[in-house]
Amino acid sequence: MKTLLCLMAGGAAIAAATYGAAAPGERQPGPPPEAVAACSGKADGDKVTLTLPDGRTLAGTCHLQDGVLAARPAPPAEAVAACEGKVQGDPVSFAAPGGHTVSATCQLMDGVLAARPAGGPPPR
Secondary structure, X not given: OHHHHHHHHHHXXXXXXXXXXXXXXXXXXXXXXXXXXXXXXXXXXXXXXXXXXXXXXXEEEEEEEOOEEEEEEOOOHHHHHHOOOOOOOOEEEEEOOOOOEEEEEEEEEXXXXXXXXXXXXXXX
């Protein structure tokens, strides 16, 4: 019986490694499940409400990427305000939630000009 359990556990580990499953405590590659769920039955470009695991909600837009339709949250108000009166490509900085200053570039995201940090969104 112990041999069978060890073989099953080993097979599960191999399957996880083969199919790109995340190890315990690590994030699975690709969009989070709640982003995919928000776009279930929707089309690319549809506006949706994304419900996060902690119960908070965000406005977003469904985007098809690598064959997966998932919600991408709208840029935060601070990022939009930083680009008021600017054009795409202009460098800006703004105070992010949490109080740190973020350096970014104005980019068009879902039809809205907003500051996009070079390394991705700032920590919360």
